[in-house]
Amino acid sequence: KDALTTGSIFILFTFGHFIANWLINRGDSKKFILLVVFFSLLGLFNTSVAPAELLGKSFRHFIAFFCSMLLFFTIANHLLGLEDSRRRYTIETLVNLIVIMVAIQIIIGTILYFYPPFGRLFSVFTTRDKDILETQVQVYKRLSSIVAGGEGFGEIIAALAPLVLYMVFKRGGKIFPTALFVLYTVGVILSATRSSILLFGLASM
Numbered sequence: 001k002d003a004l005t006t007g008s009i010f011i012l013f014t015f016g017h018f019i020a021n022w023l024i025n026r027g028d029s030k031k032f033i034l035l036v037v038f039f040s041l042l043g044l045f046n047t048s049v050a051p052a053e054l055l056g057k058s059f060r061h062f063i064a065f066f067c068s069m070l071l072f073f074t075i076a077n078h079l080l081g082l083e084d085s086r087r088r089y090t091i092e093t094l095v096n097l098i099v100i101m102v103a104i105q106i107i108i109g110t111i112l113y114f115y116p117p118f119g120r121l122f123s124v125f126t127t128r129d130k131d132i133l134e135t136q137v138q139v140y141k142r143l144s145s146i147v148a149g150g151e152g153f154g155e156i157i158a159a160l161a162p163l164v165l166y167m168v169f170k171r172g173g174k175i176f177p178t179a180l181f182v183l184y185t186v187g188v189i190l191s192a193t194r195s196s197i198l199l200f201g202l203a204s205m
Contacts, residue, residue, distance in 0.1 A: 005064075008064070011070055012067065015074050036070065043062050046058075047061075099160055099167065099180065105147055105148075109145035109190070110187070143187060151195065154187075154188055155195070157188045159203070161200050161204050164184050
């Protein structure tokens with residue numbers, strides 16, 4: 001609920017499976033392991049020097065950083081072992097998966113935006129001091145979901161906008177990718193963040 005998340009647990013399991021296969025099937029894994037150990041120790045050092053009142057939050061961010069690094073290394077090294085044609089197909093599949101997963105988060109966030117009690121269904125994804133997933137309200141009400149809220153979520157949507165447009169043009173303007181782009185547009189507007197809206201427009205152009 002705090003330091004570990006459902007995503008972190010899944011990433012650790014995936015990395016463990018990958019590294020076990022890597023060690024069994026390859027003999028050139030030393031550089032890979034050294035990179036993981038180096039960045040882990042660097043992140044742990046930065047966490048350890050945080051002030052006492054920020055130590056818990058710092059450790060949670062370290063776990064998030066550590067798991068994202070493991071996921072990146074796992075995907076990158078997996079792709080390096082594929083043939084060119086298979087690699088392209090796998091990359092496109094991953095891109096499509098990421099676009100669809102964020103679309104699902106936008107749908108969840110939109111429902112939360114207009115019907116906050118819906119957040120009780122996602123209490124398993126909150127920290128231990130909360131029992132409901134809430135839409136962030138600061139000066140303005142902002143789109144929020146399981147993975148991020150406010151500016152962070154808006155920037156995720158803006159960064160993926162060109163990939164969604166790629167799907168639209170590649171598939172000749174079919175209904176599904178076009179609907180995805182409309183959904184992303186709604187999402188970035190509900191994020192109510194000027195930088196995200198500006199990035200979304202520039203990225204789309």
